Structures are given as C-alpha cells and as structure tokens.
Amino acid sequence: MRTTQQVQRLLVVLALFAVVTGAAAQQAAKKPANANVYKTANSYVAAYHYLQCAADSMPVPASTAEVAAIVSWYYAKARAGQRVTLRVSRPKFHSTATFVCPLAPAPIRPAAVAQERAPQGGKAPLEIAILQSKLNKVLAVDKQKYTMRVGAGMRVTELLPAATKAGMSVQIGSLPAYAGLTLAGILATSAHGSGDRTTNNLADTVLAVTWVDGRGRIRTSTRKDPEFKAFNGGVGVFGVVTELLLQMTPHSNTQLITVMKDDKDMMGEINRLLKISPHILIHWRPDAANFKAFLVRPAPKSARVTPGVNMTVLPSIADQATMAPMVNIWHTTLGDDSDMTEFLCPQVTDGSLKAAWASVKGERVANVTGPTNNLAASECDEHCAWNDRRVFNGTAQDAEFTIEFEQLAGWIADVKRAFDVELREGGKAKYRCLGLGYMWIRFGQGYDGITATTSGMKRPVYVQSTWMRSRVGPLYQMRYQFVLDLIEEVTLCKYKGRPHW
Structure with a gap:
C-alpha cells in the first residue's frame, strides 16, 4: 500500500508530465472571473x-x-x-x-x-498614486519622418498595432519580449530587448520626452538636453513622463532563426551566433546542459513572408487544465526524492525549452519571416504562467543583472559550477533539477546616461533567472533555492552585476 507522501509524489509526476507534454490542454479552460484583481478602491x-x-x-x-x-x-x-x-x-x-x-x-x-x-501635528501624510492607464493614445503621426508621438501609458501591445496602422515598424531589438509593459515603465526602468552594440532598448528610439515637473509645469526634453539622459532608468523621480516621440522605421519584415545547442562550448557558440545577428535572446537550462537561441534580423527582400505569424515566446496557458494543487505539492511538501525527480526532470527541462519565438495559427515555428511588428513582443495577458490562478496559481521568481561582455565566459563557467557542485553534488545527485523556468542571456550597448543600468558600460550583457513557483507557499523557498541564491551572490559580488530596477 502506498503512503500518503508516495501518492502525493505520484500525483505531481503525472500532473507535471501532463503540463509539459501538452496533455493537459485537452481540458477546456474555464472562463476567467470578471472581477478586477489588480485594483480596488484604494x-x-x-x-x-x-x-x-x-x-x-x-x-x-x-x-x-x-x-x-x-x-x-x-x-x-x-x-x-x-x-x-x-x-x-x-x-x-x-x-x-x-x-x-x-x-x-x-x-x-x-x-x-x-x-x-x-501623523505629525495632526496631519497624516498624503499618499498619492497617479495611474497612467488612460495615457495610452496615439497623439501624432509623421509619415514623412516616420515618427509617432504617443501617450507614455501606452502598452507595447497597443503600440504595435498602432504602428502597423500607420504603415511603420518598431526598430528590431528595441522592445522587451513581454508586450504587457507600458512605454513609460520600460523607459523608467531601462528595460530592454537585445542588440549587441546596437539598438537594444526603447531609449535608443526616443527622440523627445514630454513630462511634468514637481511643481506641475509641462516641459519637453530632446536628446540634446542634459536632463534627457535622466529618464532612461530614472524610475520616475525626475518627473512624470506623459508623452514620447518615437523614431520608427518604414514597414519592415523580420527573419527568425532558432538554434538549439548543447552548452559545452557555450561562449564559442554565442560568438558564432552574434556574427549572424546581434539581436539574440537565449534560454538556457544548465541542469540539462543545453540552450535555445532566438535570432532576429532584418529579412532579405527575397524572403517569403508567412501570413498569420505572431510572436508567442511568452504563450497563453488558457487552454490547459487546472494543475494548481499539484504545483503546490511540488513546491511545498515534497522531499528530495531521486525516484520521482529522475523521471520528472527530463520532462521539466525539455518542457521549459519548448517555447517558440513565433507561432502560425497556433503551431510553433522555429524559422520564419513575418512583419516586424508581429515578431517584436508577445502578450499572454491574464493567462501567463505567473498570473493565471486557475492553471498553476503560480508566480515568477525573477532576477536580472547587467554585466560586461568580457565577463560572460567566466559567469557562464561559474553558473555551470554552481549547478554541478551545489545542485548535483559533484555527480552524487544527478537526478536533481530546478522546476519550470530558465536562465536568460541578452545583449546591449554602452550608454553614457546617468541612471540606466548600462550607464558607463562598454558592452553590457543582461543575465536573468526566471522560475515558476507556487503562490500558495510564499514562506517556502523554491526547490533547490540555494543554487539560485549562490548564483545571485556570485553575480553581485564577483561580477559587480547591476540589478535591474
């Protein structure tokens, strides 16, 4: 007869196997509640x-x-x-x-x-939050100069169709992969896409900023003004950004190339891939010893454009069955069980790297050409892995740092060492793996600004760690959390990594 703990372990194995293989998608999704879980009266x-x-x-x-x-x-x-x-x-x-x-x-x-x-002197402080949700309109379009002036509260998912309607494209590599971000938020936190020594963030495409200072005066700053550099990564302390003038391009197409490699000579592979395109996003599983690289570049004029292609690197999980109880067990109650993890880990690591940059009519594609605006960013809205409470009831454990390119080879070696020594105990615990998630690597260029995470750097590289965890047990550390803690400490202390805001 199986013990309760053994039954729980078996349920987790079956449930997570179903998730990563897609079997869970056979159950129809329930309609989400209409209640706004992100805003109350105060x-x-x-x-x-x-x-x-x-x-x-x-x-x-x-x-x-x-x-x-x-x-x-x-x-x-x-x-x-x-x-x-x-x-x-x-x-x-x-x-x-x-x-x-x-x-x-x-x-x-x-x-x-x-x-x-x-409260002092009978007066409690006033805590005021200006919500920018309605600052999301297209304010002006110049089709001769290929510029758009837009509200800073506009989300990327609103900018892309607006640009398409205007007959323009965003600049390749300038936007983060997640389209649910606002333009003001991207600028204020120096969020980024990927572009080695070339365009890699929104600030590279901003020509002018309209903002309100601390006294309520409306001001406009261009790239010639000294205060302009304070907006990239300035986290909003300099003023309230309300409008952005963006340099777009004529309508263009983007070519996607997807490469899967083992990480034995990872730095050598990265250098070879950068010769193909500077715009690369890498998902890496050190515990599986492989990585997937997504390369995007301007498409040749002769390339065939595939109709209906869209970016889906952050896919919706709306059609998956409810797995929240199983995920909770995995994160909060299971011990280090080699029988369970030896079966489960190949499914989890392979499943984590199944994401595709693009899809056509719901089918993942590895190599394709499509409109640049369609392949710039993706939005999973209320059905992202980190916010769909019905499916996983999970959230993301996320940390990003910026280091120099010349440090990347050493950092990769140290991450491998952390997984080998701490997670696998030098080969004694080969059955172990982390949960659903991956390490990211993206690329940037030097910046002479004031507050951005890349300020004063020569050839920045963005290294990130993203893993899914249950929302039920916030006081529980994620399984094998000590490995990620070590990597974070090494990145901060040895490589002087700059945390993303």
Missing part, C-alpha cells in the same frame, strides 16, 4: 501579485494637462505644510520593487519609514 496590485500598493487617492488622468493639474494641486498642499508622497504607476505593474508604491506595504516597510510617515 490600492493597486502587481502582475506577479507580490505587492499591493495602497494610496489615499488614485487619479487617472487622460492627458498631459490633467497630469499637470494634479501635480500642481498637491504641490500647493506641500507648500502649505502638508506632507505628500506621489508615485506614478498602474494596476498590474510589472515589478517586485516597492518604489512604485507611495508607501511601502506594511509587511516589508522598515520601522524607520513607518515612524517617518506617522
């Missing part, structure tokens, strides 16, 4: 569900003039002696950092901050 919540920011007031302006009026109002109150903290964000903001909140949530608020924010 708070807004992060996409990862780690943070819920409270505010005394959450105005939602629809224009630069309205933002200026709001800031002017609270500036006058501050001048009169009322303490005011103002932040700009939106419901479903894509961050685990507390700077997007007017006041850090109580469970993680330092005692000194709590004391500072206590």
Whole structure:
C-alpha cells in the first residue's frame, strides 16, 4: 500500500508530465472571473501579485494637462505644510520593487519609514498614486519622418498595432519580449530587448520626452538636453513622463532563426551566433546542459513572408487544465526524492525549452519571416504562467543583472559550477533539477546616461533567472533555492552585476 507522501509524489509526476507534454490542454479552460484583481478602491496590485500598493487617492488622468493639474494641486498642499508622497504607476505593474508604491506595504516597510510617515501635528501624510492607464493614445503621426508621438501609458501591445496602422515598424531589438509593459515603465526602468552594440532598448528610439515637473509645469526634453539622459532608468523621480516621440522605421519584415545547442562550448557558440545577428535572446537550462537561441534580423527582400505569424515566446496557458494543487505539492511538501525527480526532470527541462519565438495559427515555428511588428513582443495577458490562478496559481521568481561582455565566459563557467557542485553534488545527485523556468542571456550597448543600468558600460550583457513557483507557499523557498541564491551572490559580488530596477 502506498503512503500518503508516495501518492502525493505520484500525483505531481503525472500532473507535471501532463503540463509539459501538452496533455493537459485537452481540458477546456474555464472562463476567467470578471472581477478586477489588480485594483480596488484604494490600492493597486502587481502582475506577479507580490505587492499591493495602497494610496489615499488614485487619479487617472487622460492627458498631459490633467497630469499637470494634479501635480500642481498637491504641490500647493506641500507648500502649505502638508506632507505628500506621489508615485506614478498602474494596476498590474510589472515589478517586485516597492518604489512604485507611495508607501511601502506594511509587511516589508522598515520601522524607520513607518515612524517617518506617522501623523505629525495632526496631519497624516498624503499618499498619492497617479495611474497612467488612460495615457495610452496615439497623439501624432509623421509619415514623412516616420515618427509617432504617443501617450507614455501606452502598452507595447497597443503600440504595435498602432504602428502597423500607420504603415511603420518598431526598430528590431528595441522592445522587451513581454508586450504587457507600458512605454513609460520600460523607459523608467531601462528595460530592454537585445542588440549587441546596437539598438537594444526603447531609449535608443526616443527622440523627445514630454513630462511634468514637481511643481506641475509641462516641459519637453530632446536628446540634446542634459536632463534627457535622466529618464532612461530614472524610475520616475525626475518627473512624470506623459508623452514620447518615437523614431520608427518604414514597414519592415523580420527573419527568425532558432538554434538549439548543447552548452559545452557555450561562449564559442554565442560568438558564432552574434556574427549572424546581434539581436539574440537565449534560454538556457544548465541542469540539462543545453540552450535555445532566438535570432532576429532584418529579412532579405527575397524572403517569403508567412501570413498569420505572431510572436508567442511568452504563450497563453488558457487552454490547459487546472494543475494548481499539484504545483503546490511540488513546491511545498515534497522531499528530495531521486525516484520521482529522475523521471520528472527530463520532462521539466525539455518542457521549459519548448517555447517558440513565433507561432502560425497556433503551431510553433522555429524559422520564419513575418512583419516586424508581429515578431517584436508577445502578450499572454491574464493567462501567463505567473498570473493565471486557475492553471498553476503560480508566480515568477525573477532576477536580472547587467554585466560586461568580457565577463560572460567566466559567469557562464561559474553558473555551470554552481549547478554541478551545489545542485548535483559533484555527480552524487544527478537526478536533481530546478522546476519550470530558465536562465536568460541578452545583449546591449554602452550608454553614457546617468541612471540606466548600462550607464558607463562598454558592452553590457543582461543575465536573468526566471522560475515558476507556487503562490500558495510564499514562506517556502523554491526547490533547490540555494543554487539560485549562490548564483545571485556570485553575480553581485564577483561580477559587480547591476540589478535591474
């Protein structure tokens, strides 16, 4: 007779095997609830569900003039002696950092901050969050110069169809892979795409920024102005960004090339791939000793464009069956069981690298040519692995750092060593693996700005670690968490890695 623990282990094996092989997709998805889980009357919540920011007031302006009026109002109150903290964000903001909140949530608020924010002289501080959700319109299009002026609250998923409608394309490599981000958020956190010593982030394509300063005055800064460089990675402390003038290109097509390699000579392979295209995104599983590289580049004029192609590197999981109870067991109750993991690990590692950059009518494709706007970024909306509570009830454990290209070979070797020595115990625990997820590697260029994570760097490389974990057990460390902790410490201390905001 099987024990309860053995039954739990068997259920996890069967459930996760179904997920990674696609068998779970046979069950029809339930319709999501209509309730807005990202906004209440006085708070807004992060996409990862780690943070819920409270505010005394959450105005939602629809224009630069309205933002200026709001800031002017609270500036006058501050001048009169009322303490005011103002932040700009939106419901479903894509961050685990507390700077997007007017006041850090109580469970993680330092005692000194709590004391500072206590009512003084009978006046409690005002915590104000300007939500940028309605700053999402196309404001002007210049078809001769191929420029678009847009609201800074526009999401990438709104920009791409607007650019297509205008007969233009975004610049290849300039956008993050996730299309659910706002343009203001991308700029403020120096978020990026990938481009070795070439265009690799939104800031490379911004010609001018319209913003509101701390007194409520409307200002515009171009690339010639010294303060312009403070917006890339400035996390919004310099002013409220409301509009962006973007340099687009004429309509273009992008060629996708997908390569799967073992990581024995990973640095050599990377150097060879960079000769094909500077725009590369890598998913790497050190515990499986292989990686998948997605290369994008301008398509040759002779290339055949495939109709109906779209980027799906972050796919929707809406059609998968409910696996949340099984994922919870995997993350919170199972021990280090070699019989279970020896069977499960090949399924998990292979499944983690099954993602395709593009799909055509629901079918994954490895090599294809399509419109640049269709292959620039993907959006899984309410059915991402980290926010679909019905399927996984999971969230992402995410960390990114920026290091120099000349350090990359050493960093790769150290990550391999961490997996070999800590996870596999020098070969004694070959059955072990991490859960669903992967390491990322992307590429950038030097930047002479002030606040961006790449400021002052020569040839930056973005290294990232993303793994799915259950949302039920936040106090539990992820399985084999110590491996990721070690990699993070090595990246910070040995390589002086700069954390992504």
